[in-house]
Amino acid sequence: MTFGWLITRYMYPCFLPMGEWYRTPMDKNGAILKIDLADFQPTQHLDIDPTHHVIVNGLYMPHTVIRHNERLAYCDSMAYRVEIEKNAPIQLQGFTRGLAMTDDTIFIGQSRMRHVLRIPHAFSNCCLDGGIHVYNSTYRISRFVSLPAQQVYQILVLDQDFSLERGGN
Amino acid sequence: MLLYDLENDQDFQYLTSRLLVSSPASGSDQGGLFLIDFKTNTLEKLYSGSCSGMTRVNDRLYITSDDNQIITMDQRFQVIRKTNYGKLDFHGIATFNEHVVLIVETATNTIGCYETDNLTRIGGDPLRFFR
Structure with a gap:
């Protein structure tokens, strides 16, 4: 099972063992790969052995690999965490997926x-609310914005130049 | 819809970001695309239907859906195209260049290349994972 993200010349797929991985939910066998696509052409065929490209392993269920200010960040979803390179993990109370960062x-x-x-037995509770944690890492404080939806997949911070004008011509 | 008075929260009133949030369908929840604007303190549902990965190419937004669709939107978040495919269980999508997007096809452990102009899948299985 794969989920992929492409950042500049590199693709960072998240990987779980194929087959019935969900039968062993306590196993931390998820990984993040790094694949160099600098010379890749869309018309070519490329077989990838995941074991040759692992950069992080031992994860519960990784999602949403991003880079911000040269630091790799990702969700370890079933551990209810976000990991940011060189920082302490951000521990939350529910399944994390979808991650975006600004400077603050x-x-x-x-x-x-x-x-x-x-739900992993290691935790005494799992929050089932769907929404966005707004986290300030400087002060280590957060608010939660509920969404009228159960699932979040991806979060994009919109550039200023992406129009939000709606309706009319 | 107010965002819990964040604009008056002394620790978060600095926020001005605008976020697009994709939501896959789940049970009775049909999923969708949401816009959170911290500057105007508003939450708006732009689209109803299962949405997974998103990527922007120039003035287009490409969204994958786990029900095997690619949804193309313009800068006003109006749907200008929906393209259906066979059972591939799309997840993430990323921009390779302005002509090609890469899409994770979880059902087959492949990453497909799709032309942005017509969303035609290029080649066979350009990137295939095996074990």
Whole structure:
């Protein structure tokens, strides 16, 4: 099972073992790969052995790899965490997926766990609310913005030049 | 919809970011695309339907859906195209260049290349994972 992100010349797929991975939800066997696409052409065929490209392993269920200010950041979803290179993990209370950063704020998506029987036994509670944690890492404080939705997949910070004018011509 | 009075929160009133948030369908929740604007303190649902990965190429927004669609929107978040595919279980999408986007096809453990002009899938399985 793969999920992929492309950052400049590198693709950072997140990987879980193929097959019925959900039968062993306590296993931390997720990984993040790094694949150099500098010479890749879309018309070519490239077989990838994930084991040759692992840069982070031992994860519960990784999602949403991004880079900000030269630091790698990602969600370790089933550990309810966000990991940012060289920083202490940001520990939350629910399934994390969707991550965006600005210079002063980190936006972290939280989703309802679809299958409560897969909730890791290591935690005494799993928050099922869907929404966005607005986290200030300088002061280590956060607010939560609920969404009228159960799931968050991705968060994009809109550039100033992406129009928001709606309606009319 | 007010965002919990964040504009009056002394620790967060500096926020002016605008966020696009994609949401996959789940059970009775049909999912969608949301716009959170911290400057105007508003939350708006722009689109109803399952949405997973998003990427921008020039003035277009490409959204994958786990029900095997690629949704193309303009800068006003109006849907200008929906393209259906076979069972590929799309997840993430990323811009390779202004002519090609890469899409994770979880059902087949592949990453497909799609032309941005017509969303045609290029080649066979350009990037295939194996074990």
